[in-house]
Amino acid sequence: MNDRTPPAGLRLEGVTKRYGEVVALDDVHLDVTPGRITALVGPSGCGKSTLLSVVAGLTTPTSGRLHLGTRDLTEVAPERRRIVLVFQEQRLFPFLTALDDVAFGLRMRGVDRRERGRRAAAMLERVGLAGLEHRRPAELSGGQRQRVALARALVLDPAVLLLDEPLGSLDPHLRDELRDLVVSMQRERELTTVVVTHDREEAIVFGDHLAVLLDGRLHQHATPREVMERPSTAAVARFLGATELLPGRREGQLVHTAIGVLPAPAGAADRVDVSMAADRIDRDGDVAVGRDPVEEDGDVEVALRRDLLRVLPPGPTEPAASAGACRVVGTLVSTRYLGTRTRATIVVGGHELTLEAVTAELSGHGVGGRVTIEVPAESVWLVAREPRR
Amino acid sequence: MSALGTRALLPSAPGPDGPRARPGPAGGPGADHPKHGGAAADRWAGVERRRRYGPTLWAALLIALLLLPFLPLVLASFSQAYFHPQVVPQTWSLRAWGLVLGPGAGTWAALRDSVVVAVAVTAVSLVVAIPAGRVLATRGFRGRRAVEVVLLLPVLVPGIAVAIGLHVTFLRLGLAGSLPGVVLVHLVPATPYVVLLSAGVFANADLGLEAQARTLGASPWQVAWSVTRPLVAPGLAVAALFGFLVSWGQYATTLVVGGGQVVTLPMLLFASAAGGDVAVTAATALVHGLPALVLLVVTARVLGRGVVAVGGVR
Amino acid sequence: MGLAPAMVVVGGLFGGAVWSALRSSLGVGAVGSSGASLAAYRRLLADPEFWPSVALTAHVAVTSTVLSVVLGVAAALVLRRVTVGRRTVTTLFQLNLPIPHVIGAVAILLLLGQSGFVSRVTTSLGWTASPADFPALLFDRYALGVIIQYVWKEVPFVGIVALAILRDTGRDLEAAAATLGATTWQRFRYVILPVLLPGVLSTAIIVFAFAFGTFEVPLLLGASYPAVLPVLAHQRYTDVDLASRPEAMALAVLTTLIVVVVVLAGAALARRAVRQVGT
Numbered sequence: 001m002n003d004r005t006p007p008a009g010l011r012l013e014g015v016t017k018r019y020g021e022v023v024a025l026d027d028v029h030l031d032v033t034p035g036r037i038t039a040l041v042g043p044s045g046c047g048k049s050t051l052l053s054v055v056a057g058l059t060t061p062t063s064g065r066l067h068l069g070t071r072d073l074t075e076v077a078p079e080r081r082r083i084v085l086v087f088q089e090q091r092l093f094p095f096l097t098a099l100d101d102v103a104f105g106l107r108m109r110g111v112d113r114r115e116r117g118r119r120a121a122a123m124l125e126r127v128g129l130a131g132l133e134h135r136r137p138a139e140l141s142g143g144q145r146q147r148v149a150l151a152r153a154l155v156l157d158p159a160v161l162l163l164d165e166p167l168g169s170l171d172p173h174l175r176d177e178l179r180d181l182v183v184s185m186q187r188e189r190e191l192t193t194v195v196v197t198h199d200r201e202e203a204i205v206f207g208d209h210l211a212v213l214l215d216g217r218l219h220q221h222a223t224p225r226e227v228m229e230r231p232s233t234a235a236v237a238r239f240l241g242a243t244e245l246l247p248g249r250r251e252g253q254l255v256h257t258a259i260g261v262l263p264a265p266a267g268a269a270d271r272v273d274v275s276m277a278a279d280r281i282d283r284d285g286d287v288a289v290g291r292d293p294v295e296e297d298g299d300v301e302v303a304l305r306r307d308l309l310r311v312l313p314p315g316p317t318e319p320a321a322s323a324g325a326c327r328v329v330g331t332l333v334s335t336r337y338l339g340t341r342t343r344a345t346i347v348v349g350g351h352e353l354t355l356e357a358v359t360a361e362l363s364g365h366g367v368g369g370r371v372t373i374e375v376p377a378e379s380v381w382l383v384a385r386e387p388r389r
Numbered sequence: 390m391s392a393l394g395t396r397a398l399l400p401s402a403p404g405p406d407g408p409r410a411r412p413g414p415a416g417g418p419g420a421d422h423p424k425h426g427g428a429a430a431d432r433w434a435g436v437e438r439r440r441r442y443g444p445t446l447w448a449a450l451l452i453a454l455l456l457l458p459f460l461p462l463v464l465a466s467f468s469q470a471y472f473h474p475q476v477v478p479q480t481w482s483l484r485a486w487g488l489v490l491g492p493g494a495g496t497w498a499a500l501r502d503s504v505v506v507a508v509a510v511t512a513v514s515l516v517v518a519i520p521a522g523r524v525l526a527t528r529g530f531r532g533r534r535a536v537e538v539v540l541l542l543p544v545l546v547p548g549i550a551v552a553i554g555l556h557v558t559f560l561r562l563g564l565a566g567s568l569p570g571v572v573l574v575h576l577v578p579a580t581p582y583v584v585l586l587s588a589g590v591f592a593n594a595d596l597g598l599e600a601q602a603r604t605l606g607a608s609p610w611q612v613a614w615s616v617t618r619p620l621v622a623p624g625l626a627v628a629a630l631f632g633f634l635v636s637w638g639q640y641a642t643t644l645v646v647g648g649g650q651v652v653t654l655p656m657l658l659f660a661s662a663a664g665g666d667v668a669v670t671a672a673t674a675l676v677h678g679l680p681a682l683v684l685l686v687v688t689a690r691v692l693g694r695g696v697v698a699v700g701g702v703r
Numbered sequence: 704m705g706l707a708p709a710m711v712v713v714g715g716l717f718g719g720a721v722w723s724a725l726r727s728s729l730g731v732g733a734v735g736s737s738g739a740s741l742a743a744y745r746r747l748l749a750d751p752e753f754w755p756s757v758a759l760t761a762h763v764a765v766t767s768t769v770l771s772v773v774l775g776v777a778a779a780l781v782l783r784r785v786t787v788g789r790r791t792v793t794t795l796f797q798l799n800l801p802i803p804h805v806i807g808a809v810a811i812l813l814l815l816g817q818s819g820f821v822s823r824v825t826t827s828l829g830w831t832a833s834p835a836d837f838p839a840l841l842f843d844r845y846a847l848g849v850i851i852q853y854v855w856k857e858v859p860f861v862g863i864v865a866l867a868i869l870r871d872t873g874r875d876l877e878a879a880a881a882t883l884g885a886t887t888w889q890r891f892r893y894v895i896l897p898v899l900l901p902g903v904l905s906t907a908i909i910v911f912a913f914a915f916g917t918f919e920v921p922l923l924l925g926a927s928y929p930a931v932l933p934v935l936a937h938q939r940y941t942d943v944d945l946a947s948r949p950e951a952m953a954l955a956v957l958t959t960l961i962v963v964v965v966v967l968a969g970a971a972l973a974r975r976a977v978r979q980v981g982t
């Protein structure tokens with residue numbers, strides 16, 4: 001275990017999976033960085049579990065190749081891949097105790113009984129299940145089962161660890177604990193890891209890198225920070241919570257839209273961290289290309305993050321809070337109290353804009369009145385105009 | 390019996406931990422794609438990754454073997470002369486069918502008695518099984534295991550032993566040689582089936598909906614009719630079907646308790662097989678078998694799912 | 704309680720049957736008897752036909768069970784690989800489940816008798832010259848015909864049970880085992896078998912009980928001597944010599960006892976086997 005080979009990277013080349021008419025995975029190119037955690041995120045039904053299944057060898061892709069380091073895995077049987085998939089519903093063997101379950105893979109490799117018992121017990125202890133060695137799955141809680149599933153994967157020292165919604169079946173208070181456990185185990189071993197989740201927040205906290213899969217296509221693969229700040233497509237922006245999407249035209253540091261002139265976000269190149277820059281996807285696909293079309297003047301799609309829009313108090317206009325922010329004026333149509341925030345629908349230039357403003361800021365405004373919205377540069381996402389829209 | 394449990398002993402009874410208790414196609418790579426009809430097939434695809442015809446061919450061979458015994462039955466029933474080396478009859482004829490379905494053969498009377506007995510058995514079984522199944526499915530209580538054993542043993546103990554034991558008493562009560570007597574002896578193997586299957590039905594039904602309906606203003610009777618009935622009716626239909634089939638196939642119990650005076654189809658068929666015209670025997674066998682087959686297939690179709698695994702109808 | 708009617712019906716009838724068989728077997732209530740005696744049991748154990756009958760019945764039950772289980776599981780392993788026409792295949796596979804045993808016996812008679820369908824085919828092919836050339840599969844001392852009928856009837860039963868288990872949990876666990884490095888054979892040995900075992904063993908116990916109680920099938924397909932226990936019981940019961948009745952009752956009690964013991968012991972053994980195969 002000590003003199004391990006450096007972790008190998010996993011590469012998907014044009015992986016496509018069709019089920020009859022339905023395309024579950026559409027020409028996915030993905031370089032999974034060795035020794036890091038890649039969070040594969042997307043709404044349910046986007047194909048992420050199919051992708052895991054393809055990597056594990058349980059599903060054969062319709063086309064495309066899969067490489068681990070220099071080895072082509074596409075035709076390799078699942079049991080020879082040294083890639084372990086931890087299923088969302090754990091799939092512990094009902095007839096085995098926790099100890100035997102963790103030792104299962106070692107037993108398959110012919111490790112003798114005493115040795116595998118020793119290693120399995122050590123691993124169970126490592127995941128915090130000491131004392132529960134002789135329990136069967138039915139006698140374990142959901143969190144404990146998830147730990148057994150994790151332990152039986154890790155004890156094999158896999159080349160790649162795949163986790164399908166590892167926190168999905170847990171109570172919220174157990175999630176942080178288990179996530180920390182997964183991350184610390186991964187760091188210890190520098191395991192190449194892919195975590196599938198439908199939860200944006202979880203993906204951001206989990207992943208060194210984020211791969212956004214929408215409708216079977218990989219839209220963006222970058223650091224969580226870059227994805228959050230510069231979604232590459234309108235679909236990603238929408239997935240990340242943008243509600244307003246407007247056509248616009250970029251001219252220098254400004255974007256012209258139907259609701260007014262908005263600030264264009266500063267070039268992001270300086271914010272991309274160095275490790276990621278080398279890892280930028282550079283494929284000939286029409287999404288997630290290295291060259292960024294929105295850096296140049298031209299037609300773009302403008303997405304607004306409604307959590308960052310500010311409503312200015314009525315009365316004399318105060319100076320701009322942040323440099324480069326723009327202001328637009330509209331009519332307040334309706335409000336809905338949400339506690340510290342209030343959801344406001346404002347019509348600007350014929351467009352309905354929904355935003356969540358701090359309740360106090362909105363308190364001076366009445367429905368039907370005119371309000372001024374401050375649009376800071378961070379709240380504006382520019383994405384390439386979608387071809388078919 | 391404790392660990393296996395009686396439910397495990399009758400795998401036919403879908404228990405609370407039975408197949409249908411699983412909430413649909415949860416989890417797995419397939420779960421991500423509810424829209425793919427074929428996702429389940431792809432869920433584990435270690436070997437059968439694509440549509441392959443090989444397994445279907447093997448299965449077809451197997452099925453051919455299983456259905457082969459029916460072939461001579463059909464051929465013989467339509468034969469006029471059917472002597473040894475002929476694989477198919479030399480001359481075809483409806484003679485046997487004419488005899489079997491004509492007056493004098495007693496087929497219609499036997500069919501009537503079989504139906505009367507089986508329907509009565511099914512009805513009584515269902516009436517006692519519905520409350521019992523519900524209790525077994527929804528309540529844990531002491532002695533539950535004993536109850537399950539009591540229900541299971543009559544299914545497993547040889548029918549002839551039960552029949553001989555009951556016959557002595559029935560002679561005294563005047564039930565021997567009567568339809569009611571035969572119905573009673575059929576209840577011994579049939580009712581447990583229906584009870585255990587009903588228990589499975591209630592265990593799998595979401596009875597919480599009853600409480601929901603009450604809060605929405607339904608009276609207990611309205612709940613029973615509009616909520617519980619649609620929830621359990623399909624499952625109970627299957628349970629009833631198997632009660633019917635158990636009675637339909639009874640030979641030893643009918644022979645002893647009926648004492649030759651109650652002639653159901655199996656009695657008629659056996660008498661014919663023991664020394665009769667082969668063509669007539671074959672036709673009688675088909676008359677006896679077809680209703681069972683049709684009932685099974687129709688029930689499966691109407692309920693839109695396979696009536697599976699309740700097979701051990703002796 | 705809701706259970707009461709069912710318990711009255713089943714418990715009453717079944718309990719009544721066992722009780723009255725037990726009483727009669729002990730000679731209680733018979734004309735001219737003075738209290739209980741084990742005379743009928745003693746006569747039975749001394750009867751030259753009794754032990755051969757026990758042996759034959761056990762042979763029929765055990766052989767039918769083993770063959771049905773092995774072939775049924777094998778059938779399930781084939782059927783679960785079926786992707787093309789799966790529904791049809793599954794439906795056709797269970798067609799003979801509702802077929803009564805009398806029909807099964809008649810069908811086997813017409814199929815495998817010395818002048819039956821298969822014999823006609825072999826003669827037409829020139830493999831056999833006459834019915835006498837065809838092997839005597841029926842009415843033989845090994846009760847082959849009876850066993851064949853039971854296997855024919857119970858293979859789909861075992862198969863469907865096994866198939867349900869395999870489809871339910873088998874696939875999921877097999878996939879998990881594969882990613883943990885289990886090869887095809889290892890998945891069969893360490894996942895499929897342990898998963899199948901509890902259900903299949905329970906089914907085996909049921910098949911055993913059914914075959915042990917076989918009555919009409921050996922009457923149609925078996926040799927006349929020795930008779931299986933249920934047939935023997937019926938012969939004694941209908942004997943013109945009414946003195947044989949207590950023996951018939953003793954036989955009824957004994958077969959009941961044997962089945963109960965085998966079922967309970969089988970379930971206990973199954974429990975142990977399940978534990979051992981698992982680990």
